[in-house]
Amino acid sequence: MGMSGLDYVQIGEKFRFAKTVGEVDVTLFAGLTGDFSDTHINEHYMREKSSLGSRIAHGALIVGYMSTVSTLSIAHIIHKDDLEDFPVSAGYDKIRFLRPTFLGDTVTTTYEVVEIDREGGKSLAKMECTNQRNELIAVGTHVMRWARKLHQTSGTPV
Numbered sequence: 001m002g003m004s005g006l007d008y009v010q011i012g013e014k015f016r017f018a019k020t021v022g023e024v025d026v027t028l029f030a031g032l033t034g035d036f037s038d039t040h041i042n043e044h045y046m047r048e049k050s051s052l053g054s055r056i057a058h059g060a061l062i063v064g065y066m067s068t069v070s071t072l073s074i075a076h077i078i079h080k081d082d083l084e085d086f087p088v089s090a091g092y093d094k095i096r097f098l099r100p101t102f103l104g105d106t107v108t109t110t111y112e113v114v115e116i117d118r119e120g121g122k123s124l125a126k127m128e129c130t131n132q133r134n135e136l137i138a139v140g141t142h143v144m145r146w147a148r149k150l151h152q153t154s155g156t157p158v
Contacts, residue, residue: 002082002083002084003080003082003083003084004083004084004085004118004121004146005074005077005078005080005083005085005086005087005146006085006116006118006121006123006146008076008077008080009077009113009116009123009144010113010116011113011114011115011116012112012113013073013112013113014110014111014112014113015069015072015073015110015111015112016069016072016108016109016110016111017065017068017069017072017108017109017111018106018107018108018109019065019068019106019107020104020105020106020107021057021061021101021102021103021104021105021106021107022103022104023103025057025061026040026041026055026057026058026061026103027041029057029058029060029061029064030058033058033060035058035060039052039055039056040055040056040057040058041055042055043055052100052102054102054103055102055103056100056101056102056103057100057101057102057103057105059097059138061101062097062101062107062109062129062137062138063092063095063138063140065107065109065129066092066095066109066111066127066129066138066140066142067089068109069109069110069111069127070089070111070125070127070142070144072111073111073113073125073144074087074144083149084148084149085121085146085147085148085149086146086147086149087144087145087146087147088144088145088146088147089142089143089144089145090122090143090144090145091142091143092127092140092141092142092143093140093141093142093143094139094140094141095138095139095140096138096139096140097137097138098136098137098138098139099131099135099136099137100137101129101131101137101138105131105132105137106131106132107129107130107131107137108129108130108131109127109128109129110127110128110129110130111125111126111127111142112125112126112127112128113125114126121145121146121147121148122143122144122145122146123143123144123146124141124142124143124144125141125142125144126139126141127139127140127141127142
């Protein structure tokens with residue numbers, strides 16, 4: 001009998017991902033999502049109309065960085081032999097954007113496992129995003145579900 005991926009997850013484990021937010025990131029993200037808000041794509045508008053003074057990255061782009069670090073958190077587990085389950089993101093809870101992320105900011109996202117629920121087949125992680133000045137810009141909780149694999153018997157899926 002195989003093991004659960006949760007057998008390899010440990011409370012207190014931390015994973016990090018860092019990325020400088022560039023012009024291309026924001027422009028491509030706007031194109032992918034259709035979110036062409038002036039706050040993201042119109043520098044002139046932000047200088048004249050906003051107290052921020054410059055364009056900011058999409059909040060959903062920052063959530064994308066959270067997704068990246070959640071993937072990094074399982075990379076050392078998913079290819080182990082004899083796993084009976086596999087990880088699937090079950091969602092992000094209590095996401096809050098505390099400060100704007102400006103183009104040129106370097107965002108470091110930290111993912112820390114804070115709870116393991118073996119009976120429920122999930123783990124929870126606290127996520128924090130900081131900028132290059134170590135200011136907290138976003139927070140949230142990630143739920144990782146460990147789903148049972150389907151097994152094959154005699155070439156027929158069960």
